[in-house]
Amino acid sequence: MCLSQPGYRNPAVRAPRFALCCRTGSTAEVKPMTGEKQFSASGVNLNYVEHGPPSAPPLVMLHGGAWRWQEYLSLIPSLGRRWHTYAVDLRGNGRSGWVPGRYRLADFADDNTEFVERLNAPVVLLGHSIGGVIALMVAARRPDTVKGLVIEDVPLTQESYRNVVDSGRAMFRLWLQLKRAAQSEQDLALALADAYRDCPGVTSAWILFFAGCLWQLDPGFFDNLLDDFEGFCAGYDCKQILSRLACPILFLRGESRLGAVMTDDDIAWLQCHCGNAHCVSIEGVGHLLHLQDQGQTPVLTAMLAFLDRI
Structure with a gap:
């Protein structure tokens, strides 16, 4: 999950330290959703947009x-100069369909494995947070099709994943509380603005963007994650997955003090056991990486340098 920390004054719902504020620039601006398409997979319609030659x-x-x-x-825009990009809304998110009770990692992997198979061509997967976990699972299912991976800050073990979830419970509950109380997307934006008003660096553009995301989110999206973690994670063993992958992999991480999930031990393990993995640490950002990197330069530069070698 993507993480952000509201500066909420009620200590009972104050978000954990690891999930720091989001300093966003143009990424957070709400733009018209044009050219979106629908894809039917695993009994749910997925929304996506494509761009590039x-x-x-x-x-x-x-x-x-x-x-x-x-x-x-x-x-x-930058990635689409050389690549034909497909940006997909996960089930329950954005304009994709809602499937109550079926928000496990395996469900997301089913959807996107089918999406990749329908492209009928070798692909590169780019995933952030849970999107990175899903990308790894898809690659393990279709190593013949996935020719490269860009993974942004994922937990490498179920134990570290559980720690992230447990630390974020109050924050996730707060998001849902605000969503259920809001009568409109505008109401939700106002509630988020109040909840985050003591959090330095949170912009009005980001508030509007996240309000739109949260307004479209299935309220049951977190149910599997929070109430049945073992079932949610079934099939995800990152280190076992990596042992089966031969394609080049770029791992991006921010600073632990700013909320990055990947640890120094994770990086050391990757460098020792995963010869096809390249790890890049980005200074000045946490878990949100390209969303916190206002100019997008360090994250984008690392991505482009890696993709140019594939």
Whole structure:
């Protein structure tokens, strides 16, 4: 899940330290959703948008949880010069369909494995947070099709994933509380603005963007995650998955003190056991990476340098 910390004054619902504020620039601006398409997969309609030369190799982009494909608005123009990008709304997010009770990692992987298969071409997957977890699972299912991975800040073990979830419970509950109380997207934006008003760096543009994401989110999106973590994570063993993958992989992480999920131990393990993995640490950002990187330069530069070698 994508993480952000509201500066809420009620200590009972104050979000954890690891999930720091989002300093966003153009990425957070709400833009018209044009050219969106629908794809039917695993009994749910998925919303997506594509951009780039029709003959270019496909790059499938998977956003973080509780967000939507517009998370990648700042990256699509640059990545779309060489790649044909497909930015997909996960089930329950954005304009994709709602499937109550079926928001497990395996469900998301089913959807996007089918999406990749329908492209009928070698693909690169780019995933942030839960989107990165899903990308890894899809690659493990279709190693013959996935020729490269860009993974932004994912937990490498179920234990670290559980720690992230447990630390974020109050925050997720707060999001849902505000969503259920709001009568409109505008009401939700006002409530978020109040909840985040003591959090430095949160802009009005980001508030509007996240309000739109949260307004479209299925309220049951977090049920599997919070109430049945073992079932939610079934099938995800990152280290086992990596042992089966031969394609080049770029791992991006921010600073732990700013909320990054990946640890120094994770990076050390990757460098020791995963010869096809390249790890890049980005200074000045936390878990949100390209959403916190106002100029998008360090994150985008690392992505482009990696993709140019594929």
